[in-house]
Amino acid sequence: MGIDANKRSLISNLKITGSSTAAGGLYDRMKIVGEGIIEGDTKCRLLKCIGTLEMEGNLQASEAGIVGTFALTGNVRSDRMKNSGTVSISGDAEIGSLTGSGTIEVKGHMQGTKIALKGHIAAGGDCEVDVFNLKGMFDVGGLLNAGEIDIRLFQDSTAKEIGGEKIRIRKASLLHPFSLFFRPSPHAKVTVSVIEGDDIYVEHTRAKVVRGNQVVIGPGCEVDLVEYKVHLEKKKGAIVKESRKL
Known part of the structure; x- marks a missing residue:
């Protein structure tokens, strides 16, 4: 363009x-x-x-x-x-590559190729990119969808659904805040209805359904139902109310 x-x-x-x-x-x-x-x-x-x-x-x-x-x-x-x-x-926002440290709020839909941000991302609708790499927090009113999702969680975050091929949600190190304004909370959680992907590892996540091929439910998670095709591992401190092999 x-x-x-x-x-x-x-x-x-x-x-x-x-x-x-x-x-x-x-x-x-x-x-x-x-x-x-x-x-x-x-x-x-x-x-x-x-x-x-x-x-x-x-x-x-x-x-x-x-x-x-x-x-x-x-x-x-x-x-x-x-x-x-x-x-x-x-x-709406169509941004090929979004980088930096700060806050971006899009009232409509958000799409692009790569997000590599330290800070806060908010989208009223869907957020769809190829790579979603975030250190911070997010609020997505619709679907957060990316081929690769890597989130280091600083504060409470939400999405209606999360989908991707490789999904990683982990708590950020409390020893390495990247600014005075964005500091990790030991109580931070992700709240989402459905997480669906091929290779999934999540921590400190509250979800109704997690569905994938390879699934690891890490510490601090509470999941109503896990559906998996190949492998399911539940770490110490994780709660899975029901699991089902597909």
């Missing part, structure tokens, strides 16, 4: 330093240092925000970097986004 290099010389840049309002449109590079308001749908190659940015409309950006606070009323499409702050999206 990038802008053709031959056309970049014909497209203007936008720079806000201090506090200002600008119109949306087509830009090559956008840089906000301070407080900015962008009114209207916007497409750009590079968006960089250091401070506070509010956008009214939809955003398409090949690359976006946020240090501070970014709020948008529409949908977002971006090949790469690095978030070191707080991002709030009122619509």
Whole structure:
């Protein structure tokens, strides 16, 4: 979705330093240092925000970097986004690669290729990516689905369902918080209705059903029903009310 290099010389840049309002449109590079308001749908190659940015409309950006606070009323499409702050999206988000440390909240659905984040992810609908790598907490109103899921749990987290090929949910080390704002709780749990995958290992998880080929129910878990095809292992401190081989 990038802008053709031959056309970049014909497209203007936008720079806000201090506090200002600008119109949306087509830009090559956008840089906000301070407080900015962008009114209207916007497409750009590079968006960089250091401070506070509010956008009214939809955003398409090949690359976006946020240090501070970014709020948008529409949908977002971006090949790469690095978030070191707080991002709030009122619509849907399609982000190829999401990295960084911070919080991202999407009121609609979220999809992409890879999430590698330290912090908090919230999606009102589904969250579907190829790789979901999170150190922190999550709240997904629908399905959290990825080929590979690796979660280090810091705080209580929820999803309606979790699905994937390889699923790992483990408590984060209490000795290694990654910031003053995101510190692991010894009582953190995941609450989910159904977990389904091929290779599953979960800790400190409350689930109605866990279904897979290879299943390990780790310490701190409480599961109503485990359905497995090949192997089931229950660790010390885990509660499985019923198990069934398929």
